[in-house]
Amino acid sequence: METNQTLDDFPSNPNFSALDISSDMYIETETGISLYVKDYGRGKPVILIHGWPLSGEMWEYQIEALVMNNYRVITYDRRGYGKSSQPWDGHDYNSLVEDLKTVIDELELTDVSLVGFSMGGGEVARYLSRYGSKNISKAVFIASVTPFMLKTEDNPDGIPQEAVDKMAEQIREDRIGFLDGFGKAFYGVGLLSKPVSAPFLQHDLMIASGASPHATLQSLKAFSSTDFRGDLPKIDIPVLMIHGDSDKTVPIELSSEKAAKLIPDCRYLVYGGAPHGLFYTEKERLNQDLVEFLNT
16 A cells, blocks of 8 residues: 555644545555545545546545544545556456455454445445445445346336447447536536536546546446345445435436335435436535434
8 A cells, every 4th residue: 555645744733624634545456456545534434435437536525524524534446447547357346345345454444434426336235245334334325326227027117238238339439429428417417407517527527538448338337237136135234325306317216216125224315306416416415414424
């Protein structure tokens, strides 16, 4: 593990801002994957797991709110994204949760809250199912892909494989063009609705375009086809689930409406009119709900 700063580098000064207590580092997995990690603040640890096709940078508007409420906030770039390694293999959920476990173990974290957005919700579910809740105290699913997105005989309301294949074809044909259109739908941008600025969309496009093209495709396959219906009932810690009812990217009726019923201890909040990217469009409400849940 290589780090640019540690908490010991900062003076013990009552006037020293908690926001200035930060470090960025690379954590290497047993398989040689370098994960780019940022670590902010002091207090109980909260790990924020980003969605597809972004990076840990998407949590910009949650980090400050959590740190100012005395939480230690850790973000990392999933393999294939951001500043992490871009391997050809290992984009399935079992491999991804091994990466998450490495971050937890290397930082020697206990009493952790896991927060997963969209694809990241799948990592939270699979991690807790595979490794249990040792060292994990709470979990949050935001606009999550759980429990199962794909249409099958026993999941007739899911997304048809043909629709997933069409997305993959568009990515192969013109990945940047696809990401540009995807970003607008992600935040609910329309003829009358302009919830985010053009520069904001351009910033997101730059983040998404920097991801590995192969990882982008393999992640699409993973989050669209992985079945978490067997994982969710195994979660034995308190859960907060949040979803917008105007989410066109991960429709609420296919995901959280079903997932919330499978988790034994789940508080389910529906944000009326919110799109998929509610971590930005509803950031004040989301931050308040996150802090309230983590504080209880």
